[in-house]
Amino acid sequence: MLPHALRAASASFLMSIGLLALQGSKAFAESIPSAAGVGAAATPVSASRDLQLEVFINGTSTDLIAAFRQDADGILAIEPDQLRNVGIEPGEEAMRPDGLIDIAKLPLVSFEFDETAQIIHFTVEYDARSARVIDAHERAQDDTSTADPQSSLGALVTYTLFASTGGGGIDDMWAFDGASGWFEGRVFSPFGVLASSYIANSSPDEPYGSTRLDTTWSYSNPKWLTTVRAGDVITGGLSWTRPTRLGGVQIQRNFGLRPDLVTMPLPELSGSAAVPSTVDIYVNNAQRLSEEVPTGPFQITNLPVVTGSGTARVVVRDALGRETVSETPFFASSDLLASGFWDYSAEAGFARRFYGVESGDYDGRLMASGTLRYGVTDWLTLEGHAEGGAELINGGAGAVFGLGPYGVGSFAASASSYGGQTGFQVAAGVELQLWGMHFFARTQRTFGDYNDIAAVTVDPLPPLLPDDDFHSAAPPRALDQVSVSVPLRFDPSTLNFSYTQLKTDEGEKSRILGLSLNRPFGNSASFFATAFTDLEDEDSFGAFAGVSIPLGNDIYASTGVSSDSEGTAVTADLVKSEGNEIGSVGWRLRDTEGAYTDRAVSASYRAPFARFEAGIQQHEDQFRATAQADGSVVFAGSDVFFSNRIDDAFTVVDAGVPDIDVQYENRPAGRTNRRGKLLVPDLRSYEPNRITIDPTNLPIDATVAGTREVTVPADRSGTVVKFDVEAGAQNALVTLRDEGGEFLETGAAGQVEGGASEGFVVGYEGQAFITGLGPQNRIVVDQPTRGRCAAEFGFEPREGEQVAIPDAVCRPVE
Template sequence: MRNLSAGTVFASILLSVSVLRAQEVPNPPAAAVTADQPAGTRDVNLEVFINNVSTKMIGNFKQRSNGSLVATAGELREVGIKPPAHVDDATLVELGTLPGLSYQVDDPTQRLYVQAGDKQRAPHVISVRQQEEGKVPEPQSGYGAVLNYSLYASSNSLFKNSSDIFQGISGSFDARIFSPYGTLSQSFIAGYSNGSLDGVTRLNTTWSYSDPKNLLTYRAGDLTTGGLSWTRPVYFGGIQFQRNFSLRSDLVTEPLPAFAGTAAVPSTLEIYAQNVRTYSGDVPAGPFEVNNLPVFSGGGQATVVLRDSLGRETTQTLPFYSSNLLLRRGLLDFSAELGVPRRNFGTESNDYDNRIMGVATARYGLTDWLTLEGHFEGGVDLLNGGVGAAFPLGGWGVASVAGAASKSSDRSGSLANASLELSYDRWALYARVQRAFDDYDDIASVSAKPTTSTAGGLAILSAGVPRAIDQVTLSVPTPLDLSSLNLSYTRLESADGTKSKIASLSYNQTFKHTTFYATAFTDLEERGNFGVFAGLSIPFGSNITANTGVQSGPDGLGLVADVSKSMQQENGSFGWRLRTSEGQNTNREAALSYRAPFGQIEAGVQQQDRDARAMLRLDGAIAAAGGGVFATNRIDDAFAIVDVGAPDVEVQQQNRPVGKTSQSGRILVPNLNSYEPNTVSIDPKNLPVDADVPATKEIVVPADRSGVVVKFGVAEAPQAALVTIVDKNGAFLPAGLSGRLQGASEDFVIGYDGQAYIRGLHARNSIEVSFEDGTKCHGDFPYKPQRGEQVVIDNVRCF
């Protein structure tokens, strides 16, 4: 058995190997001598048998004048023979020089019989998850713009006599312009109260462009720097050059399990991961390897079942562990930024540090069992750099270690970090330890402005690197099914010496359709900070759920109860919520929400103690694309303008209804995923019977937060008919033949009973049908449209 690695498990499945004798063959095969090879050398094509079992492959060999056979290393590997190590595929290899291998040639049957052990045989490789670039659809992007908005308005107290019941309105906005050349986005927040505008705060202004072929994303403007688990990303104003694996939805970056074994006879192989069958297929006799096996993230077990033609089974269960801390061998992940740090994001529009800084982060899969990490950041008065590594712990988990050092002006320091992930059966453990020594600095600590209180001038915000971080999370199995018990502990010592130790315990248990949950936490440094909550969650169907519980904390004991109906994604759905919290602080609220084609509306009333307020919220978007302007629900990612060509047609996304087309025959579908295949379909049941529907389903892959136009091309007056075509004897023409209407650019196909659906008809029409033997026949028929009915034309003779 080969060594196990995280995400890659090698298992030997040993079966008894039948030893079959090679047949004695008297003569070498006959073959022609080619002009470009030495005299006496012949090209021969032989069916290859290994240990008297056919590989079902024919190999191309060269036979020399002394009767010996040679072939390229690549050809030998293709037919199941292992060539010498470190030999190029084009190198010629003489079969007689391979140790532990013997062969005979049968001239009359043109067969090559090879006797070889498993070490002399090239394994049959099965790649379960193909990563072929040609199968990835090309992303699409049009031209257009989107404005997302979220508006919130509230009233003054409803119990006080006030002439001005309106308190104010606030809103957050996200605008973007997209094109094939990238996306320019701008977000900001604004407010209005007391009859005046409270001001506008700019958030992000960013241009981005992605290259799916090379998996790269470029950004300019406001951005977040890349980082690792032991670094602190910061807001930047500048440029970024970054690897982006999410541009390929089919790409798996983690090492995937691979199983190796040997079959004595042709067999069937099945592999189960967490009791789910992930692969089933045939394997020939001899060694085999199964690569790129999709598994679940985290720890688990894989069961390998090998079944021969007699039904005999060999089963082996093996642990595996898949983690995003590891990269597959040869993969490089990186991010590089240059710019100035941004401060007070969300409260200040243009607060930038005036010092230019640079950041570079990289991860590289040196092997499937070792991922290297590196990080550098610095600029004026700062140099910071570190390295790390992540590696598997057999099939049980993953560990990582890292170290870094910094120098800032006359300050210097270092940092050490280590983490551990373990999983066995239903046990799971995560632990992390980090220590900062001396005066360790990074960009976040040297560029931040400390906030001070008005009393005493003491800093109340520490932007420095924490002196110590200790984290432990343990998931413990319980005797009951559908239950979980989790314990966690976090110790944090900030740069200014403030300490906290938070311990928590949570438990979940599901009984049929009811879930019981309980959580308790406390700060061991300040025992006054504690909380306990326990409750029940009960679903009632129709998306209605009831929750009730009891909570205890520094404010005393409280009871909580709420009943809610969740709103669905399709237009016209609604939801509601009733909630009460009884205790020292009383809080009651009621809300009603509705999803309209133009956005989502929520209205509610909230009572806190003896005060009550009303609120109203509207979330939506305005999009301009495909030659139209649409008011719709929020568009956080990509969207599609679906042009059906007919009104009141139901449109579905991923087989889920999203609405019906308007009078213009179009609808905007807002919830598409960028760089992933999205299925958009229509339900033609509301179309007229004479409508022409070329397709009912399309698959689109939109680019980054862009819009695409999907045209189904439905025509309500298609000038088409269902035509029955017969030969000169009156017999139906065979199904599968193709024909063409005179003057048309596309063929039609004849189905059963000689029927063909033909478009583009005129008052008089001529057709030509091609037979399998190359002959053709011709026919003529008249056509008269019948509004609202499917035109049927019978007995068109083709001579």
């Protein structure tokens, strides 16, 4: 296997492409500080100097301070970006050789410079105004959204255990039928994550069996937006390619490392305000932004929207409440990349075969694959894909293009050569939203002997029957898909139509037609009906219709009638949904009568350390009982924890003392154990997660540096959040007086001599909270008007009590 691994690494290295983006630094005008600055006195100009001036336009403050350069001859100049940022378009005729704008040469602009007040007043005609740019996505982010991700050293095992009993009669219901388990082990550190998963099973015919699924090491670099993997990987792909499992290496763009990054084109809105106004932006009747704007044009960029079609409404409201409303339709698609964005994936390795059946069956031929996407403009994204190895060469290119506010379209073509066989493939698709109707269509055709990695590396299973042939893994000869969703104008119902036509490489054909109807009624109830048929097989059809009614407290009742080639049956369901909170209970009752009998009852419970589910089922004459447990065992923070299943990130809160309430995003997360720790699962990787503790239950003699921390865990990793609670701390509340019996001055600052504690400040009535005390202490205090003094006092800690030292005398010192 070592030569295979070396060849895979070498091929991946040759395929990797370094993508560097250089971003020039830009200076922008800054908001005015809350406190007014001191005006500069007028001084003669003997040399050029830099000025920071508050900017007024047409008599109104922009609330911005811009940097100007004043030459020795008094000419004022400014950088183009700063001028545009305050609301004035930098004209080319005013551009100087040094790249600055001479404001005296700006067309349609005049100004007055108040040197004493450090203010510049511009009078600007409308055509000379630049649009005030408001980044809506930036407004939604906080200061910690781009914090560096963290990962501690630790490990966890996530498991799903399942067991069943049953047989051909009620007397056999408790006979052992089988047991299985799914396990995934992860070891995480700042150097990446090593994960391995497998399944194990036992049955009356086979006491023990196991199969390895995936073993992969991965490392992600948020600065490069890149993830590197080694082991079992899945090749990157496009809508017209087929991803393949490989045993090898992979380097891949991962936009998920920056949740704050917007990668798809978003609608841009613009408008104008005649007077200072408030702009409210609504997307599909939901408010997304409210911003104050000065007079003049404005532009809203990076507006947060969901994919698909919608309408953005801009409401400009002045101080008198007068409104101007405009609406703009849009269509957002994640298939398009914003202008200038790259997306790529490169892999090399050996094709995995019989995944889930065999633990380590890999084809012996080295294969490689590469995928690339680039946003040329906001409405055009180019795509490319190539793969090959062992006589296989496959490559193609395509494009995804916007169709204005109505939808997106795509087209791609590729060709292959393998062992003297050649073939071609073309694919096209369109997605539209017109008159409230959603339309999707896609077609794909192959010609000749078209092959890819999946087709040439498959090891076909022998036929199950003597008359059967080997099944080909080549791409289908034809694949057509059409779907239409139409909300009815005369009724609140929605009608959905779908059609799929598939022709395999062997010539087998399917034409599946589907139809569904959904209609809400009452407060939350709904009626639904579906039907399907295969036009190539008259025995393949089915229909189902029913109603669903919520009963409150997460309980739903539904009933329906189904019909297929086996007959007609009636089903009734009563379900209580299980929540995500600890202690949540769920259950289900189901009964089907008619063409066949199927009865079942099940219940689930979410405990702090695992989730449990059990059920009993009767299907015709077969009786069965099942039980399942899901959870995780975590080794982190020098401790062991049992938890519900953890699929992403988590943190271990180390408060230092037991029975401290912990909140995650202002929701109760639990209470620390006797070692002062708590596992908080279900964190969002690469996003800021806020953890707080409630100091109410802290011992009276405990100190804590802070009660709020923000952690940004890496992918599928864990962090440790320490609050540095110190119980039994050496601190006391000391009342300080001078020799005359007067309290020391409020605001006086002090320090314990010879100690490592932080300084303290004297509060009202001479009280100071002083930490880092010993049996005998000497403190020095600097008073604002009375000078320096020193006090000496003893200290004896008392467990569970706040030590108070009254009337410590502070005597003057030099």
